[in-house]
Amino acid sequence: MDYKIGDKVVYPNHGVGVVEQINYGVLNGRTERYYMIRIVSSGLRVMVPQSNAGTVGLRSVIRSKESTEVLGFLEKGKLNSHPDWKHRFKENSERMRTGSLIEVAAVLKSLVSLSRNKPLSFREKKMLERAKYLLVSEMATAKNTTAESAEGMVIKSLAKAKLQFPVITEKFE
Numbered sequence: 001m002d003y004k005i006g007d008k009v010v011y012p013n014h015g016v017g018v019v020e021q022i023n024y025g026v027l028n029g030r031t032e033r034y035y036m037i038r039i040v041s042s043g044l045r046v047m048v049p050q051s052n053a054g055t056v057g058l059r060s061v062i063r064s065k066e067s068t069e070v071l072g073f074l075e076k077g078k079l080n081s082h083p084d085w086k087h088r089f090k091e092n093s094e095r096m097r098t099g100s101l102i103e104v105a106a107v108l109k110s111l112v113s114l115s116r117n118k119p120l121s122f123r124e125k126k127m128l129e130r131a132k133y134l135l136v137s138e139m140a141t142a143k144n145t146t147a148e149s150a151e152g153m154v155i156k157s158l159a160k161a162k163l164q165f166p167v168i169t170e171k172f173e
Contacts, residue, residue, distance in 0.1 A: 001053060001060065003035055008141055011046055012057035012099030014039045015134050016141050023047075041137060057099035067142040070105050070135070074157035081110040085121060088114075092127055101138055107131045108154075112163045 003009060007019045021036035033050040035058070048058055062070070082088040092110070095103040108131040111124055120128060132154070140150035 001058075002050075003053075003060075008061045009035075009037060010059050010061055010099060010101075010138060011037060011039060011048075013096055013130070013134070014042070014044065014046070015137050016040045016061060017046065020045075041133070057097070059099060061138055062101055062142045064143055066101070067139050070101050070139070071153055071157040073102055073105050074109055074154065075160045077106065077109065079106075079110050079113055081114065085124070089121075089123060089127070092124075096127065096131065096134075101135065104131050104134050108135055109158070109161070109163065112158055116163065 003019045003022075005019055005022060009017050009019060011017050017037040017039045019035050020038050023034045023036060024031055025034055026032070027049065035048045035050060035053065037046045037048060037058075038044070039046065048056060082091055088110075092107045095107050107127065111120060111128040111131065114120065114124070115128070132151075136147050136151045136154060139153065140147045143150060143153075
């Protein structure tokens with residue numbers, strides 16, 4: 001994919017970023033094009049070689065129509081999580097690394113569902129917070145709305161699936 005300055009992109013497990021610069025450098029004797037991306041939430045700057053963008057999972061922010069599909073998954077999508085926490089954590093970590101918003105939504109839904117029956121481990125709570133953040137921030141960007149409004153949409157979709165969000169202390173900016 002070819003991005004230009006100002007494009008909003010998603011860097012897996014970090015969230016929405018903006019292409020701020022496009023630079024050229026020499027790597028292994030050949031000229032390479034690099035995207036300089038600023039992650040919106042943290043201000044972190046990431047330099048991604050264009051030739052490696054697909055490999056690391058860099059992608060455009062989803063469109064509004066796709067965000068409706070994600071909300072539909074939260075409402076009606078099937079859960080499939082391993083009963084053993086070690087396997088479940090590994091599966092969920094792999095899903096988070098894909099950068100796919102549907103995979104992030106699957107992690108969120110499975111952890112919210114699990115939290116109804118038993119307390120989550122510290123690591124799973126952190127993963128739930130991360131999944132919620134990634135989902136809400138990209139949905140807000142896709143729908144051109146606030147994080148609070150996007151969070152409301154996510155909570156409403158989970159409620160339709162008879163899932164209630166556990167109390168999380170992390171605030172969105």
